[in-house]
Amino acid sequence: MNADLLVDLDQYRANLAALRAYAPDALQMAVVKANAYGHGMVPMARAARQGGADWLGVATPAEALELRAAGDRGPLLCWLAVPGAPFAELVAADVEVTASGVDQLQAIAAAGDRPRVQLKVDTGLSRNGAFGPQWDELVAAAARLQEAGSIEVSGIWSHFASADDPDNPSNDHQESVFRAAVDQLASAGVDPGVRHLANSAAAVTRPSSHFDLVRMGIASYGIDPDPAVHVPEVRPVLTARTVLANVKRVPAGASVSYGWRWTADRETTLGLVPVGYGEGIHRTASNRAEVGFDGKRAPVRGTICMDQLVVDLGDRPARIGDPVTVFGPGDDGEPTAQDWADAAGTIAYEIVTRLAGRWSRTYRGER
Template identity: 55%
Template sequence: MPARAEIVVDLAAIRHNVRLLREVVGPGVAMMTVVKADGYGHGMVPVARAARDAGAEWLGVATVDEALALRAAGDTGRVLCWLTVPGEDYAAAAAADLDVTAYSTTELDEMVAAGVARVQLKVDTGLSRGGAARADWEDLFAHARGLELDGRARITGVWSHFAASDDPDHPANAAQEAAFAEALALAASAGLDPEVRHLANSAAAILRPGSRHDLVRCGIATYGLDPAPGVPHHLDLRPAMTVRADLALAKRIPAGAGVSYGHTWVAPQDTTVGVVPAGYGDGVPRAAGNRAEVWAGGARRAVRGRVCMDQLVIDLGDDTLRPGDDVVLFGPGTAGEPTAQEWAEALDTINYEIVTRVGGRLARRHVDGGTA
């Protein structure tokens, strides 16, 4: 059965972006491709394979479950996960030969007791989210070194995460770099010599060369989306995702007709509307009503009225479209269609949210070169 609505992912674009980012960071800096949240909505396993093909030495995920799924799919390379809770199945992580992140001595002990051999330590340098607080750094490093000396663990990394690298002028960036340098010095003083030290995400990897250290973690840029919209960087990133559907219905409505729930849009004159079989049940933001555009019949068409659970309505004006005609919600923008970034701006959000939330009943199809 053909898909009435689908996500089309171009794996050639993924490979292009990974290779491009590797060129930007230069030799001596390893690449971690972040594939959490099902590859930012692009499909974790196919994206991971494409990234490995393009030279990514590491894959990054949030949860142990995501890392185990990569192993089940045949990935044998280095994988780091960083979001765990008490009682996590660390034995499975150990058996899968994963690198797991600890934020505290308690967490570190739980991992090692379950047989995890490779642990990375995350320090909070100013995001005030995951990672050890400054007051706990010395104890964490000393405890970790003791475990190394006992032969119970190997500390393979020390790392942190930026709060505002998409805003190059934000004072938090320099403050976090200084804090991370302090953390690395303290780790060295404790006797730790990690394999990798890493701070830079996509935006920092591109815009802050001094933050690259041994490894960069590239997530959103891998998928061809700008990690710092509005900041010049001249990179030829290629969006990999296109969301498209077959038009379900086109019909004329008279002036004064209200469209969709609540009649938040009323036709000012006679017009043709089209019904697109995708809605908030498929991850299309409900807020797109009366704000976003799609591409259909060779032109941009406004979304009219509220987005429904299963469908949305677009304004076709006086043009004639037929059921089955192609509708692109967003894509690379090369044919004139809206991009995920444009949807993000229309909805006052970020491109990350646009691509990671789509799914639901949408089929996902991977292609290799070319988009829908």
């Protein structure tokens, strides 16, 4: 093992089960886009189905088709298509696609025999979805195409801008815009189908936003959506682990890594950890992050490199090959993804999702 991501599928299923209690009357969608936030899309998708997730959600058509190619057959939504997207293939594979505008809706309608399609309304995030008059046009087009037997509207949905800040007034605003959009669709004679708005943070803090389905991403991986939105029932699923590739004793005055951005003020033991920004380790955490070593933390010293980083082990006994936990659940003194996020000046989502490059993945609890 050079560097390995240990992914605990039992914990993932347990997290999904625990999260169900927050929205017992809603369907649960497990969001597995972006390689399941770095955890590995196909094994996580399989575990999500085993854990009782009613739906899977991904961003891109390629992700949806990869799941189908891997044998996934359950309800699956994708939501980020560009012109030329393989709608015919998606429809034939029974993937529900999202229309964010009239042109897209027409392209979807032409892609199969009465395809099921969900409509996305932009309630204020100003990202994807139809906004204002575009939404009026999308509703009219959906009514026309459904009446003509060219599509079946199967859902309506939107996404919060600040669900991780539960008291932010934008949440009330977006929810009321969403309710009005649902009513507008129904008034146009279109059954809205499955209505959904909540991500993890909204699912745990805002029952009024649950509607028919909640989309669970970050919390299902056992990571709080934000330090201010703590979800005590879940635990991190992923442990990033490796071993020391080198160990050396250096005198006071020894400087470390590119740019000599750290210099030892006493004799100490340095450990070489064989992961770097090639593995998605944030370089901005240079001289700030810590790793877990022998039940305690050890600080990262100097600049994080492409393939490696250096940690300060002080006077602790250390040998080449000793285990290092870059981050994990925090049970054995190691930092968490949130600790790395704080050190790197980002969010924990990015710490796990960026994991890339030369990590292997080991799944515990595979069925």
